[in-house]
Amino acid sequence: MVVNGVDIEVERKPIKNLHLAVYPPDGRVHVSAPQSYTDEQIKLFVLKKWIWLVQKRKETTSYIFQNEREYVSGEAHYYKGELYRLKVIRDNTYTFHVEIQGDYINVYVYERTTKENIANILWNWYKEQITPTIELYVAKWENILGVKVAEWTVQQMQSSWGKCHKDTGKIMFNLQLAKKPLNCIEYVVAHELTHLIEQNHTDKFRHILGTYLPGWQKIKEQLNEFPL
Ligand SMILES: [Zn+2]
Numbered sequence: 001m002v003v004n005g006v007d008i009e010v011e012r013k014p015i016k017n018l019h020l021a022v023y024p025p026d027g028r029v030h031v032s033a034p035q036s037y038t039d040e041q042i043k044l045f046v047l048k049k050w051i052w053l054v055q056k057r058k059e060t061t062s063y064i065f066q067n068e069r070e071y072v073s074g075e076a077h078y079y080k081g082e083l084y085r086l087k088v089i090r091d092n093t094y095t096f097h098v099e100i101q102g103d104y105i106n107v108y109v110y111e112r113t114t115k116e117n118i119a120n121i122l123w124n125w126y127k128e129q130i131t132p133t134i135e136l137y138v139a140k141w142e143n144i145l146g147v148k149v150a151e152w153t154v155q156q157m158q159s160s161w162g163k164c165h166k167d168t169g170k171i172m173f174n175l176q177l178a179k180k181p182l183n184c185i186e187y188v189v190a191h192e193l194t195h196l197i198e199q200n201h202t203d204k205f206r207h208i209l210g211t212y213l214p215g216w217q218k219i220k221e222q223l224n225e226f227p228l
Contacts, residue, residue, distance in 0.1 A: 001039060003046045006053075010042055018045045020053065024224055026159065027057035071118040077105055078227065079129070081181030088118060098125040126178035127154055133182070134173055137189035144212050147196040161188045161223065164195035176228055184223040187216055 001008045009030045019032040033042050046053065069075060075086045079100070087104045090111040098107050098121060107118055131154060138149055150169030157163070157174040164171045171192045177185050190213050198205040209216050 001043065003043055004050070006057075008042075008046055010039075012037070018042065020046065020049055022053065022056040022060050024060050027060045029053065029057070069119065071107075071115045071122070077122075078179035079105065079126070080133075080178065081184070081226070086122075096121050098122060123156075123175065127175055130154055130173075130175065130178035130185070133185060134177075134189060137186045138171075138193070140186075141190050141193045144190075145193050145197065145208070147193055149193065149196070162192040164192040166196055166199045169196060179228055180223055180226055183219055184226065187213065187219040187223060190216070191220075 001010050006029060009028065011030065011032050012035045013032055015032060015034055018034070018037065021030045021032075022028070023030060029046075031042055031046065033045075069077070071086065071088065073086060073088050077084055077086050084100070084103055084105045087101075087106045089106055089108045090113065091108070092111050094110050096107070096109045096113070098105065100106070105122075107121060109118055109121065134152070134154060138152060142148060148169065149171055152171040152173065154173045154175050154177075156176070157172060161174045161177060162172060173188065173192070177188060190209060194205060194209045197208055213219075
């Protein structure tokens, strides 16, 4: 359904009330509606919430999607759910490394290093940090669900936290997860591994996930609302 030029996904389910949600990374709008509601009623509901919706889409896209950074000292960066300040320390040696010191992420770089280089150094560091964390969760959830992951990778992804190919057993995790709280990272691992049993987000999928990770819906909300 399209309202004021905005695509609205409508999903009818056995629920009592209408529910409107806006999701990253692109401000996708989703309405869950009771089965008896007509398109007209849903449209009216969306229009009533229009001001909220426009505001929410703006926030979602600016905080979560457009992850523009300058990579200068003082800038806020998240790591495993905690807020840190970046400290860029330049010298004339060609070595670089990253370390956490108190509330700071210190990045040691060559004095004329570009912003793009600092970004790369930092993303590589995030990848090194997040890989063992995901490894632990993958092993844990392989056990819980009785599945086997053929291969998994961590990489920059544009529009989802993870992707699972059931037939090949291959899973991709979004590198941006390194910024999220650990319970959110674990949720994504559990979610993707559940896809090895059930490809789609069916009732069966939700049932399996709900059995082993009760309250996953709340964690999913936390994940999507958490800033990058
Ligand atoms: Zn999924």
